[in-house]
Amino acid sequence: MRILSSASLAILLCSTQALAATPRVTARIDDTQRTALPSAHPAAATRELGRMSAERTINGMSLVFSRSPQQEEELRTLIAQQHDPSSPLYRQWLTPQSFAARFGVAPEDVAAAQAWLSAKGFTIDSAGADRIRFSGTVAQIEAAFGTEMHVYAHGEGTAFAPSEALSIPAALATVVKGITNLSSFRPRAHHRPRPNFTSSVSGNHFLSPADIATIYDLKPLYTQGFDGGGQSIAVVGQSSISVADVENFQRASGIPVHDPAQVIVPNSGVATVQPGDEAESHLDLEWTSSIAPGATITFVFTGGNTNFGAFDSLAYAIDNDVAAIISVSYGTCEQELSRTDYSSLESIFQKAAAQGQSIISATGDAGSTDCSGSTDLSATIQQSLAVDYPSSSEFVTGLGGTAFSPADVAAGNSTFWAPANGSDVIGSALSYIPEQVWNEDVASNSLAAGGGGTSILTARPTWQTGVPGIPAGTNRLVPDISLQSSGRNPGYLFCSNDSLDGIAGSCSSGFRDPQGNLTVAGGTSFAAPVFAGMLAVIEQKLGSQRQGIAAQTLFSLAANPATYASAFHDITVGTNACTGLASCTASGSSGFAAGVGYDEATGLGSVDVANLAAAWPGTAKVASVTTATAATSAPALGAADNIAIQVAPAQAAGAAPTGTVSVSVDGVAQAPALALVNGAASFVFSSSAAGSHSVIAVYSGDATYSQSAAQLVFSVAGQSFTVAAVDTTVNASSSGSSAITVTPLNGYAGTINWTVSSSPALNQGCFTIADTPVPAGGVRAAASLIINASAAGCGTAALFTNPSSQLAGGSKPQRGSPWMMGLALVTLAGTGVSRRKRFAALAIAAVCGIAAMSACGGPSAADTHAKAVRGNYVVTISGADTATPGITASTTMRLTIQ
Secondary structure, eight states: OOOOOHHHHHHHHHHHHHTTOOOOOOSOOOTTSEEEOSOOOOTTOOEEEEEOOTTOEEEEEEEEEOOOHHHHHHHHHHHHHHTOTTSTTTTOOOOHHHHHHHHSOOHHHHHHHHHHHHHTTOEEEEEOSSEEEEEEEHHHHHHHHTOOEEEEEETTEEEEEESSOOEEETTTTTTEEEEESOOOOOOEEOOEEEOOOBOTTTOOBOBOHHHHHHHTTOHHHHHTTOSSTTOEEEEEESSOOOHHHHHHHHHHHTSOOOOOEEEEOTTSOSOOOOTTHHHHHHHHHHHHHHHSTTSEEEEEEOOSOTTOOHHHHHHHHHHTTOOSEEEEOEEEEGGGSOHHHHHHHHHHHHHHHHTTOEEEEEOOSBTTBTTTTOTTSOHHHHTSOBOEETTTSTTEEEEEEEEEOGGGGSTTOOSSBOOOTTSOBSSOBOSOOOEEEOBOHHHHTSOOBOOOEEEEEEEOOTTSOSSTTOOSOSEEEEOSEEEEOOTTTTOEEOOOOOGGGTOOSTTSBTTBOTTSOBOEEESHHHHHHHHHHHHHHHHHHTTSOOOSSHHHHHHHHHTSHHHHHHHEEOOOSOBOOOOSSHHHHHHTOOOOBOOSSOBTTTBTOEEOHHHHHHHSOOOOOBOEEEEEEESOSSOBTTOOEEEEEEEEESSSOOSOOOSEEEEEETTEEEEEEEEOBTTEEEEEEOOSSOEEEEEEEEEOOOSSBOOEEEEEEEEEBOOEEEEEEOOEEEOTTSEEEEEEEEEEETTOOEEEEEEEEEESOOTTOEEEOOOEEEOSSSOOEEEEEEEEOBSGGGOGGGTSOOTTOOOOOSSSOEEOOGGGTTEEEEEEOOSSOTTSOOOOEEEEEEOOSSTTBSTTSSBOGGGGGOBOOOEEEEEEEEEEESSOTTOEEEEEEEEEEO
16 A cells, blocks of 8 residues: 655645536526626715716726535635644645646636627636636626626725626526626725834834834844745735835845835736825835845736726735735725625635635724725714724734833833934834734824724634634634734834825935934734734744644634743733724724733734744744846846756755746746756746846745745846926916926837826816827937816816726826816815824815706806816826837826915
């Protein structure tokens, strides 16, 4: 009898199941016989403005396949075995390819669905065993799925979504879970910027990575050489970034500068800076890369297509197995989530669990009332108890928030902090500082507290048990653990020149700007990337073993009283109840108090990372080191560049590692995996796209050696250009211009077509910019962006555009939606001091029945004399070559209407 190793058993089981997939589309696809799909209408889509233009194109929609009942049962069984130390399948993770073969639909079903979509006029972007990506017009969507696409007021702008239930032919309903990416309602970032190390100027204390390492006991692991080396973390976002800000943070923190690899989700549009979201991505990348300075960080983000967002970045990171750990600082309250989105995302998160990926997610910053501030929802929903998704998924580890007491972080406190002594002290925390629930509602005059409570969507996982304090019930509890999230007691340092917050020169001198000010913020958006970095350090200590659902291990460890006492800090003071707004008191909303053991304010509490790593279960494997060496780091466009990959024991000499190396280029897995010969393999890289490209080689591990990874970043030279714009001021009802400068690179010559947008939208105004020719010879070209701040200056031909339109450029003047004419914008001043980041609350009042609108309906003649709203606008100017649209560049400028 041959005894199989657990790895061999896993491979055999996977291959056997792959042969079992059978077609489920067995009937003829008849459009007259239809089945309704689960709702795809977002709950936030309440203030309807009208129909979308039938000609509008929506890119990157997804037809998501469902699993058969047998597949669903087998997947849940597999995930349970993969996380059970007593199972032979413990930590035997699947690859995306083996997952698709075992749990995807049959090729015949993919072909049938693809043929139907093509027959309806859609363009197929990609097709796989779990979904088909496609694009098409609004008219095609409405005809194919029996719905209507409408525009809705959303915050200070607009968004689109289906207004009615979707349906598909009944024959396809056997394999289709739903249709996604039909809505432009995006998830929210969970950071709380505010103005407020030990400062040599004020004596106040602010958190640097060195402080977190001291407070949560990471330093012993650093001393042992564990800094996340060989591990991989993906950070997801919905904006492009300035890498210089990340580099500035790393320099100020005293860690080696290492840029993140950047991957943009296909079909999501060109890379675009989204004010507000850029700062979120900056802080996420800065803190993951500083807590685990040896780890490979990949930033996965979406472009300018508004129906893409951070959840699409998250799905891409899972589908392509970009990293072992994924940090998510975006979410939405469960009541806002459509049934289709919840079902589709849960299916993706199951895949992550089976692949051994650990998703670390912020639980939100609105305390026990996570829907608060979602002004598109009713007041009743906003004031009710709610939790944040995806942290409420059973396949995700949710990070809540703690804070230190004001006395313990007060200027001059010498118990926990080193004094400034005339200069900033980077890393001034002296020890662990007692924590309480993060709740600063009253101090900030708005909600600012750690999210927590009971899910209304997710059943209680079997592993969420065994710890005192867990309440009775059948639904998922959040958070799992918590870390410092306060923006005031004491607040995190970070670096960002995000234009939405008016930051200029952030971290141009250490952590300070030219005027000596700091950029400080709080929120569970910090807790998530910090713990993602901690987990990377733990994984390295364990021999680079993926952990899958980290929360399951955390609860297992906390169930042992001795381990709980050493590896966790039990938080017993405070509550996450809504106390800062009168509406909370009026509604009777209450939150959850901290207590002994588990509670829905801080979960299991915070962690002592050194003790947690010592207690974390692992297997005794020899650490390996993977290195990758390229002939050149700057190959020419389309040129082949050979990469030599070597896997060796990390320390003592030994037999050469066996197994395979998986290579991904810009986050896309390259097939097949490379077999090691005497610990070596080779890969040929080439690219027809200019710019930065990331190649990551991941060693699979074998019976003796653990996994490890290496990353190379290539700079492929190609024709391109850069764009610069000049800030300008325009009087309301008048016009002005901004000079645009185009600088060609690497011999670029051609004609540039422009797209222009602003935040907030420039209603009652328009932008005009002509196509710009760039001559050969490397000569700079000039263009002029004309800004008309009145409807009269835009001309009647372009005055009344479709309500869903954003500001677009080209040779024609474009304007915002006439449906927004009656909106008044009021900015409430936040707290804090000059030149530092502020809390800001935006209040939007819809006005009907005035001259500009007839009963909130069509426009009147008076519209042609309306003025743009006075204030500051961030204008994004994006250019694309007319012959080669992939050659793009963008810039931003500040527009002041006075």
